[in-house]
Amino acid sequence: MNDAVETVRRISGVNPLKCMKCGKCTATCPAYDEMEYHPHQFVDMVANGRLEELMGSKGIYLCLSCFACVERCPRNVKPGALVEAVRLMVIRQQEQNHLKPQEIPALLEESLPQQAITSALRKYRR
Amino acid sequence: MQVNGQFQPTIVAFCCNWCSYAGADLSGTNRLQYPANVKIIRIPCSCRLNPMFILRAFQRGADGVILCGCHPGDCHYTSGNYFARRRMTLLFNMLEFLGIERERTRVEWVSAAEGAKFAATMNDFVATITRLGENKRLEDLRCKSK
């Protein structure tokens, strides 16, 4: 399991131990209501090696990658980057993309903000 | 130096007056053993150590030289050990370039409270130098007393 944490740390370039649990990421998150695990819990779970739960969670695909948490984190922990890294871990494990880019337009809801669409492309690019 | 067919290294330790010399005193007060090969020279601050002194020691037949100073940030003179750290990095690189084993020289930060660390460092350093054997490359044979 520690290897997996190491991989997440390497992909994201983030040390989750720097987090001082202020909750500014959770306070700022626009997708808060949708997510099973909230950004601050997410950082804590990575720090404690609870990666399997995270990788099985739907929440990682609901993150908008708006990076508001990254922008506002006082300790430069970048929860958004951690989410992306965990997503990448899942994709690598499955050796396939969660979605194919051409499927995305059909899945999009009318009410989704423009930012969600652009970040979806970021999210599923590989 | 060979004593009864066994190699006994000569080791010079430069200790700054405020931290490491006191640390060496503390290891004595606590009766922590380390080999007699180590001879300590007191200097006011690790930044007083001119690289020439190290070269001189090697020239005169020392087998290893170690510099002990205050921990970075704790220097009695505020910034002396930072100067020492830079100078020694340069010197050690040059010595390595000349073919001197990197392990023959060392910088260690020892505070006045770290008697145990001082003794452990010296034990380790003497063992390292004993393994490396005599300093042949830098010794000036003309300076030999015999």
Added chain:
Amino acid sequence: MQRIGVFVCWCGSNIAATVDVEAVSQALSHEAGVVFSTNYQYMCSQAGQEMIQAAIHEHRLTGVVICSCSPRMHENTFRKTCERAGINPYMVEIANIREQCSWIHKDKAVGTEKAIILGRAAIAKVLLNAPLTAGTSPVTKRALVIGGGIAGIQTALDIADAGFEVDIVEKEPTIGGKMTQIDKTFPTLDCAACILTPKMVDAAQNEKIKIYAYSQVEAVKGFVGNFTVTIRRKARYVDEEKCTGCGLCTEKCPQKKVPNAFNLGLDTRRAIYIPFAQAVPKIATIDADYCTMLKTGKCGVCSKVCTAGAIDYHQQDTLIEEHYGAIVVATGYNPIQLDQFDEFAYSHSPDVVTSLELERLMNAAGPTGGTLLRPSDKTHPHTLVFVQCVGSRCDGGEKGKPYCSKICCMYTAKHAMLIREKYPDTEVYVFYIDVRTPGKNFDEFYRRAVEEYGVHYIKGMVGKVTPQNGKLYVQAADLLGGQQLKIEADMVVLAAAIEPDKSARPLATMLTASMDTNDFFTEAHPKLRPVESPTAGIFLSGACQGPKDIPETVAQAGAAASKVIGLLVKDHLVCNPCVAESNELMCNGCSACEKVCPYGAITYIDKEFRGPNRTTLLRRIAQVNPAVCQGCGACTVACPSGAMDLKGFSNGQIMAEVDAICR
């Protein structure tokens, strides 16, 4: 040729058990220069010291080597012994054969051999010792305090109380500093002005204290005991001698639209102003940036109404030079700029205020006369949100400060409590990361806010504040409740981090005092010398050294004053004789030594030397000030020409020790 005596101590059995002291004194007696060698049970005892003195007289010794315990233990004892016998105390060297020999070895043969080598090294060194005399330098019995806040005032009062003259330089038109802007103080809730203004008046009336308000330190020269300071007295355009402080001009001035800096821009004042009613000195000042007369030459109202004739539109800055023995830095702090924390909407909404602004909004002498009103529409706020750690405890990169600002937890508890007490109909939320209350009666104070006053303390941060329809929509985290909160607030108060005043960095350069990466002054020792700068003669008072609350600041101010008094009572300072010395014939004036000196002890002078054919050459050479040099030796290694050497630890002496050990 030196005549050296060697004295080997047994230290009872401490040394004698593992070192054959007789063999050591025998072996060392054959060394070059040694004319006398002996051993004795306790060298440091009265009998032992008398033995050394007798030997010095009998054998006409010029140098002494004592093989005993650590020099940290008895070097001074033996130096004094030798001084009494008539030889220079710096002609004594100690070979440490107890802590660094007998106590760490078990084998007697090994111990004896090492003791002989250590003795030889000490003899080799003492052969090159030269008599050293500690120099003295006179002390100017006058102190300078830079900064006239509570720290500076307290330091000045304490120094003056001991009978020394002291000057305060304050860059604002009045002394008092940040504390004048504060409404109440924690944890006792007394009014800040009520306890500060009497101290300001004391300082002004004390005949030993001279206040240079509206002035700045321009240049500092010299060293401990002998500083020469240039002070710039900025033009007030008002004659300080004539102005009575009646305040008529500040009412008649037609330029009304000047942001009032004392109230942090929450209201306006005139172009000629007295910052607040209890200002010391109470003298009007013209703000040159706004005065119509100074800008266009047309107005002159203040001059017409002034019955004392104090207005002088042609006043210029003046420079004065004063001499001091000690300098106290008390430059204080400021809240940080909040440009980089725009998620809190500080720049978008006037209802988002900093805590210091809230102090003014709650102060009876403030813009609202002490009634808490929203700056935007002057209505009473019903929901207030306090955000802690704004800019404190950040990563330390481009945004914020890496340290804890220390005072915010307590003043936020104070604000929350005062608001709940005065306006029980308000809801007060405090968002915190940690509540830190280490101080006397501090935690009790915070618990009172929670338990008695019903302030809602919520663990979690505020993510963003959105001003909309006259309200502030606050989105925040409640980490313990595991939910995201959305609060409709009327006002948001930000506990902005504090940082050292901007004037501190250039001042530190002038004083050659060191600073950390956050621009706080560094103390000489973080535990044992917390009020002194590593640069001799410079002392630290208050928040310029680190975040501090008022009681701590006052305590440190008193401590700094006692250190200053300790310096000023001396007529002369005895200098450490083991200092660097430059050989002027070898020095090429390259400045390498000056750059590494942590004390600024090295200066350059142009000196005339005799050249060939009766000519003279002017050469730049380094000069070490022995009163400032602390003898670290950094310069000796930096010197490319080998001109710089350290007395007592010279290149030759250390090389001789190396040679003796490696022989």
